[in-house]
Amino acid sequence: MPQGTDTDTDIPMADSLLRRFFLPKPNRFFLLRLSAVALATVLFFTQVLIPLRIEGYSMEPTYRNGTFNLCWRWRYLLSEPRHGDVVVIRFAGRRVMLLKRVVALAGDSVAFREGVLLINGQPVTEPYVRMRSNWNLEPRTVAAGKVYVVGDNRGVPIERHHFGQVDQERIMGGVLW
Template structure:
């Protein structure tokens, strides 16, 4: 009888440790997220499932073109691409991104730009005319969706405070046919 109790107690302890480990991993290290909408097309599709690395910006800084997940003003989490870092002046002219006056290539948009014939993928703008500031403020990011014509991003919702960034995402794990590492 005591052997059965001892074995049951060991199973309970193992199960409790597994649940605690899963909770720590889920809430502090990695979390799943579902792409909701078409704002990141053609690189991410509606209902893609991704892994968010919550630790990435605890030990490092965001880089230009990282795909980040953040808490948006609408009490929703958004997935967008980092375009402007703190101190950057961002401008689009003739469908070309300029950071601090220098043209910057966006290879992840090449396919989308080829498909559009009636107008540019990204309409012209300067950061100052959109947000009233010449540069991205310290502690903030300027983000945009890859589907520039149909993305609610920093052009409309403003700069994203680093405190609102949940983490970086780059792995699509579902559906299996879309499994990929996104750069």
């Protein structure tokens, strides 16, 4: 018999190893490994990285309708959200989540004048906002334990947007990229 072949099948050893790796015999050890991988996968994609399908236009052009991303759940484990962070907010359970940008933190005064965001009375440069509508909103102070969030697509009327103060506990995490 030629060297480097499997004794049972005359197939080169590399092919045999690959076949056993990708098509193992379903014994108890295989089922245990399969169960462990399935459990680890479910835990990872429910507790660490949550897959998101972006539906809607409120974060365009930064995040486009119909694309996918991941929510990094541990992003704010040891830190607080900062100005400009894009966060995933639990809106209704874990099925409906909103993707929004943090524009103001607790204690900040936030307002819109002719579409321009004002934080503590000062205009904010927002290179991610492409189109602006005539948003006008009187100044309001963000309460303790909350952040003020808004989408990047400001080209639609203010009445058609979900934005405002959100409890920090409702923030699920940040987007991965």
